[in-house]
Amino acid sequence: MAQRPWGVRELVATGLAWLAGVALLQCCERLPTATEYALLGLLFVLLLLLHRRHWLALAAAVAVFAFVQAGLRAEMRMKPELHPAWEGRDLVLSGRVDSLPIAITGQGGMPGWRFEFAVESVGPAGTALPPEVPRRVMLLAYDSAQPITAGERWRFTARLKRAHGLANPGGFDVELWLFEQGLRASGVVRTAERLQAASWWSLDAARQRLRTAIRERVADPGMAGVLAALSLGDQNAIAHSDWNLFRDTGVSHLLSVSGSHVVLLGWMAAALVSPLWRRSRWLCLRLPAPTAARWVGVAVAFAYALFSGWGVPAQRTVVMLAALAGLRSVGLRWPWPLVLLAAAVIVTAVDPWALMQPGFWLSFGAVGLLMAAGGEHAEGWRARLKAALRTQAIATVGLAPLSLICFSQLSLVGLLANLVAIPLITFVITPLALMGGLFTPLWALAALLTQALMAWLKLLIAWPAAVWWLPAAPLWSQGLALLGAVLVALRLPWRLRAAGLLMTLPLLWPAVPHPPAGEFELLAPDIGQGNAVLIRTHGHALLFDTGPVYAPGSDAGERVLLPLLRRLGVHRVDMLVLSHRDVDHVGGAATLMQALPVSELRSSLEPGHPLLRTPMPAKRCEAGQGWTWDGVRFDVLHPTLANYDAGLKSNDLSCVLRITSASGRRALLAGDLEAEQEKRLVQREPDLRADVLLVPHHGSKTSSSAELLAAVRPSVGVVQAGYRSRFGHPAPPVLARYQAAGIAVVASPACGAWQWQSATLEHSCERDLRRRYWLDRSPASVGLEGPQVEEAPAVEVELAF
Numbered sequence: 001m002a003q004r005p006w007g008v009r010e011l012v013a014t015g016l017a018w019l020a021g022v023a024l025l026q027c028c029e030r031l032p033t034a035t036e037y038a039l040l041g042l043l044f045v046l047l048l049l050l051h052r053r054h055w056l057a058l059a060a061a062v063a064v065f066a067f068v069q070a071g072l073r074a075e076m077r078m079k080p081e082l083h084p085a086w087e088g089r090d091l092v093l094s095g096r097v098d099s100l101p102i103a104i105t106g107q108g109g110m111p112g113w114r115f116e117f118a119v120e121s122v123g124p125a126g127t128a129l130p131p132e133v134p135r136r137v138m139l140l141a142y143d144s145a146q147p148i149t150a151g152e153r154w155r156f157t158a159r160l161k162r163a164h165g166l167a168n169p170g171g172f173d174v175e176l177w178l179f180e181q182g183l184r185a186s187g188v189v190r191t192a193e194r195l196q197a198a199s200w201w202s203l204d205a206a207r208q209r210l211r212t213a214i215r216e217r218v219a220d221p222g223m224a225g226v227l228a229a230l231s232l233g234d235q236n237a238i239a240h241s242d243w244n245l246f247r248d249t250g251v252s253h254l255l256s257v258s259g260s261h262v263v264l265l266g267w268m269a270a271a272l273v274s275p276l277w278r279r280s281r282w283l284c285l286r287l288p289a290p291t292a293a294r295w296v297g298v299a300v301a302f303a304y305a306l307f308s309g310w311g312v313p314a315q316r317t318v319v320m321l322a323a324l325a326g327l328r329s330v331g332l333r334w335p336w337p338l339v340l341l342a343a344a345v346i347v348t349a350v351d352p353w354a355l356m357q358p359g360f361w362l363s364f365g366a367v368g369l370l371m372a373a374g375g376e377h378a379e380g381w382r383a384r385l386k387a388a389l390r391t392q393a394i395a396t397v398g399l400a401p402l403s404l405i406c407f408s409q410l411s412l413v414g415l416l417a418n419l420v421a422i423p424l425i426t427f428v429i430t431p432l433a434l435m436g437g438l439f440t441p442l443w444a445l446a447a448l449l450t451q452a453l454m455a456w457l458k459l460l461i462a463w464p465a466a467v468w469w470l471p472a473a474p475l476w477s478q479g480l481a482l483l484g485a486v487l488v489a490l491r492l493p494w495r496l497r498a499a500g501l502l503m504t505l506p507l508l509w510p511a512v513p514h515p516p517a518g519e520f521e522l523l524a525p526d527i528g529q530g531n532a533v534l535i536r537t538h539g540h541a542l543l544f545d546t547g548p549v550y551a552p553g554s555d556a557g558e559r560v561l562l563p564l565l566r567r568l569g570v571h572r573v574d575m576l577v578l579s580h581r582d583v584d585h586v587g588g589a590a591t592l593m594q595a596l597p598v599s600e601l602r603s604s605l606e607p608g609h610p611l612l613r614t615p616m617p618a619k620r621c622e623a624g625q626g627w628t629w630d631g632v633r634f635d636v637l638h639p640t641l642a643n644y645d646a647g648l649k650s651n652d653l654s655c656v657l658r659i660t661s662a663s664g665r666r667a668l669l670a671g672d673l674e675a676e677q678e679k680r681l682v683q684r685e686p687d688l689r690a691d692v693l694l695v696p697h698h699g700s701k702t703s704s705s706a707e708l709l710a711a712v713r714p715s716v717g718v719v720q721a722g723y724r725s726r727f728g729h730p731a732p733p734v735l736a737r738y739q740a741a742g743i744a745v746v747a748s749p750a751c752g753a754w755q756w757q758s759a760t761l762e763h764s765c766e767r768d769l770r771r772r773y774w775l776d777r778s779p780a781s782v783g784l785e786g787p788q789v790e791e792a793p794a795v796e797v798e799l800a801f
Contacts, residue, residue: 699730
């Protein structure tokens with residue numbers, strides 16, 4: 001009996017099964033073992049044998065195949081892996097600079113470059129077994145005597161460490177980003193030797209020459225950075241402050257070589273080729289003009305995406321265009337949902353990790369909404385303007401819940417900003433930036449238009465409540481809001497649209513959990529080498545220190561604390577306590593105080609310190625101060641007035657804060673207090689017992705005296721330190737002291753953000769809550785003897801989709 005041909009039902013089932021299989025792998029804590037792969041292979045064969053009985057069997061087989069192939073590709077990407085024993089040791093790496101170097105500024109203002117490096121060989125290390133180094137690594141070179149350019153071959157002596165990033169609730173997953181880029185280690189260059197210049201005809205050399213030309217011809221560095229981003233995909237060329245402006249006005253998706261730019265160039269090429277092709281009868285007889293124009297457009301889009309750095313958004317767009325062109329070329333007239341599903345399958349077949357990127361969902365969501373909303377063909381400029389406004393409104397309203405889910409923010413001026421930015425950047429500035437390579441005066445015109453656009457964006461962002469930040473909402477409310485957005489965007493009766501609007505309310509006004517009255521929550525975020533602890537009671541929030549400065553213009557306040565506070569629904573800090581003046585404790589304070597209202601500041605800062613030049617009420621920490629919030633008692637235990645008069649160094653003037661719940665549970669935050677003052681504190685305070693101790697001075701040898709540990713007797717000691725920091729915190733003798741006292745030590749490099757509830761004594765590590773196969777699983781390199789990796793600015797990635 002002849003088998004019934006596939007229909008829409010079977011195609012949809014297999015497409016969704018493929019996506020489900022790929023998505024399931026991204027939820028796994030680890031990759032399958034060899035035995036599990038074998039069992040999955042047997043299951044795949046069995047389902048294939050059963051597919052004639054029922055079409056669902058084939059869909060299940062596709063899901064299994066998608067899961068297995070994605071897993072095997074992940075295995076290949078993860079190997080070879082840098083063994084922890086080789087972290088922090090000098091390795092001689094020879095290879096090729098595999099990206100445009102990005103100018104950075106290290107701590108202390110030292111200039112340098114960050115770039116991707118394709119390792120071709122590893123020099124002898126003087127050991128029986130040669131070190132295994134990942135094929136691609138990210139390197140930072142400071143104060144290099146020779147400029148480093150893309151495509152060159154170099155020999156570097158570098159100290160590497162495994163791909164490791166900060167882990168905080170709702171924070172950016174640096175390790176996933178590095179994994180997607182194929183970068184399995186990072187390091188700092190110690191010595192460098194150029195082996196071979198880039199070939200003049202190479203793509204890397206051409207991109208480097210174009211970026212150099214833009215910087216030389218455009219006087220304003222900010223405008224030069226924007227033009228480089230649009231033409232080369234060099235997003236890191238855009239100044240950090242400009243990125244903040246683009247992000248807050250909702251136009252950051254336009255400032256990268258994203259799908260819209262790739263589609264525009266492909267469409268322009270197709271529109272140019274089609275009439276020319278029709279002029280030749282010979283060409284039309286061999287290949288129809290629409291087909292030729294379609295594939296020429298795909299080829300031009302591919303070439304542009306390749307020249308612009310082959311970024312992930314551009315890759316997705318090229319694959320999607322090729323898929324659509326292929327479907328049309330073979331004569332398949334599928335309904336648009338099926339075409340969109342086919343494109344998603346092909347995109348994830350090329351890049352299984354695309355599902356983890358917000359840009360994937362925003363891109364397909366926007367196209368799907370516009371296709372679903374439909375619209376008549378517009379005649380005349382008024383009808384076309386109306387259609388354009390409707391399209392922008394659909395995209396803005398329909399994607400608003402998805403944007404909130406992905407980024408926890410919504411630009412309320414985004415519609416007005418995009419009405420100007422989309423046509424100006426897409427149809428004017430981007431073409432001028434590209435054609436400037438042929439006729440350089442066009443760059444000056446593009447820069448002038450960009451300045452005008454930025455003036456418009458600055459006017460919008462100055463409006464009150466221009467950006468709406470919302471706390472994280474539960475999963476059910478996210479799904480409900482997405483469904484409601486679809487109903488609002490579609491051409492449906494107004495009653496259904498009103499119902500859709502109501503469905504978004506749980507996302508827009510989520511219920512924020514708070515500790516019960518009389519209890520508190522302690523959250524020690526993962527901030528690297530520094531201190532920052534958030535204490536929340538039922539109705540108040542206290543922040544103890546604000547973490548370090550990572551590099552000029554980048555600090556823990558902006559990168560960690562503000563996103564975390566907004567995600568938790570903390571819109572005001574009732575008290576900011578700055579334990580002492582060291583930059584790893586106050587580095588994020590200025591940023592925080594500018595972005596959030598702070599009711600009161602307490603610190604041991606000296607008079608005249610820049611952070612005290614604010615209109616907010618400020619007091620000096622002094623032993624004996626205390627207050628009660630929502631039944632929770634706060635007591636300042638150190639320093640005393642005599643300590644200030646004695647002129648002690650800043651560490652010994654650290655504010656020490658004790659928090660006591662109504663149930664008697666305590667936490668003690670000790671700043672960078674050193675041993676001598678610890679002993680004096682023990683003598684002065686009869687009862688220092690606490691359940692949680694913020695380990696003084698990050699576990700330095702100068703602190704955590706035996707007397708303090710005996711007096712406090714904590715159950716847990718929390719260490720906030722950098723991964724393989726050059727300071728070697730916590731020191732091995734200090735760890736041994738805690739172990740001998742029976743105190744569990746939680747270190748942020750291994751744990752990520754640590755959360756503790758005084759009401760239930762429950763505690764959790766962020767790395768345990770979100771275990772995924774790409775996360776670093778090596779034992780935390782803290783307290784290890786031997787060479788450490790120099791402290792380097794954390795990887796900053798500006799995301800634009």
